[in-house]
Amino acid sequence: MSLAGSFLDIRPLRTSPVFRRLLIGRTVSVLGGFMTMVTVMYQVWDRTHSTAWTGAVGLAQALPLVGFGLFAGAWADRADRRRVFLTATVGQAVCSLALAVQGFTGHVPVAGVLLLVAVQSAFGALGAPAAGVFLPRLLPKDQVAAGLALQQVTAQSMMLLGPALAGVLLGWFGIGVCYLLDALSFGLAFYGAFGLPPLPPEGTPGRPGLRGALDGLRFLAGHRVVRGALITDLAATVLSFPVSLFPLVNAERFGDDPRTLGLFLSALAVGGVAATALSGPLTRLARPGPVMLCASAGWGAALVLFGLSTSPWVGLALLVLAGAADATAVVARSTIVQTRTPDALLGRVTAAEQIVGQAGPSLGNVRGGLLAGWTSGATALVAGGALCVLAVAGVATTTPELRDRKTPATEPAVS
CATH class of the missing domain: 1.20.1250.20 (MFS general substrate transporter like domains)
Known part of the structure; x- marks a missing residue:
């Protein structure tokens, strides 16, 4: 190439x-x-x-x-x-x-x-x-x-x-x-x-109000690929979102320097920009499922290593890698949602994806803060990252369609 x-x-x-x-x-x-x-x-x-x-x-x-x-x-x-x-x-x-x-x-x-x-x-x-x-x-x-x-x-x-x-x-x-x-x-x-x-909408318009919303949830429950994509995102955020732990980890490992703390969030963003700027081969690959699974597991693994690191520069480099993995997973997940969902349901499924994207990090911050209160910031980071990797492996094992190159555009929703 x-x-x-x-x-x-x-x-x-x-x-x-x-x-x-x-x-x-x-x-x-x-x-x-x-x-x-x-x-x-x-x-x-x-x-x-x-x-x-x-x-x-x-x-x-x-x-x-x-x-x-x-x-x-x-x-x-x-x-x-x-x-x-x-x-x-x-x-x-x-x-x-x-x-x-x-x-x-x-x-x-x-x-x-x-x-x-x-x-x-x-x-x-x-x-x-x-x-x-x-x-x-x-x-x-x-x-x-x-x-x-x-x-x-x-x-x-x-x-x-x-x-x-x-x-x-x-x-x-x-x-x-x-x-x-x-x-x-x-x-x-x-x-x-x-x-x-x-x-x-193309096809039959959705039903109004609560019935229409429930139809969207039934589609998510029955479409294994889209459901697996959203579960993977929840695993990466609820189990391992690290932002609430940054102040504590900075105090535990890096002398509570406010300059280092400010760089933590910037490192995630820098990694995201760099990965997306170099995303050409992955977006042309037409395999969003494997890309999402590997990137989500990479996010968890990078956070485990960040929790174990004692050098601020190594820690920042690992956060750049985590940000790159997260941005790659986001693009791949959204590709799955937008190409595997029938147009008549796409508004509701996109809304569910938005809710997962909003609620997951918030719950992950709460989880990390509670676990850190019982243990330490580094322990909460390592445990969360490891749980993320295990959860992604579980999704990959139970949803083989996500590992395949070709996936049917639609699947019947369960009633």
Whole structure:
């Protein structure tokens, strides 16, 4: 393979102008989202100096997604996904404008700020399942993985840039300007999706409300490949997500140096960007199942070694490897979900994937913190990573379809 073939597969950018517009709008919107995340945390802390209130920010962002996600997916599977996404984007922009207004005036209580954050998260939960159908409907099947990798690398890059940019702008202009820039970023996301053709569900539209959501869950229970992909993600996050352990491990092993602690999260992001930038061979391989299994096991193994390391530089290198494995697993898992799910169910399954992605790390942080309280940070890391590797091996053993090159596009759902 040539050197160019080792880098990110950019065929979707060349072949699909619509995808290019979507990617630009999504990238700018993700940047605005990370800026708002930092700005909300800063504002809440500045007003309360309470870790309970800053913790409530995470709940305000997560609870609407978890509670509303499957119902939003059922709605997206009955309507024009383009229109649903545009509606959600307008709703998120209005919430950002309201946050900007209160940021300039300073008259809204902290509970009101969190309410706006929760409403914006609810609109995000509505838009995500609709956006989940865009790539498989706009790109040839052999380019879906490449499109997902492009989305992943831009999102990881914005995760590196967004918080730093927010810090600079907060110091120069204050919180109102940061919120306003986020509102403007949704304008580009709206522009990116506005030129899409209508995207109604293919096949029989889903049933409304709770019945439609339950149909989505029945599909997940009966489709071994998609179910195995989501279980693998839960194994990697619930059993081994390490972020809550970083402060303790830094104190135990690396002298409690705040500079080292700050580099831990950056190392994960750097690994994710690097792996996705070099993902061309893997996305062209058309074997997302084995790629996901190997990458998820690599994530767990890297965390085991990080828990055993005593050198900060070795530890950071291992976190770069962990971040690379995680980003690779995310692209492969999303490829499985978007290419193995019937279009009429894709909104609900995408919503379930979003819920798993949101709830898994939160539960993993709780698990790690509790285990570390009984043992130590390093023990919690090593145990979690080892459990992740064992769980992934269990999924690979019980779901041989994930190890195969060719997997049927659909499987009958159990009743």
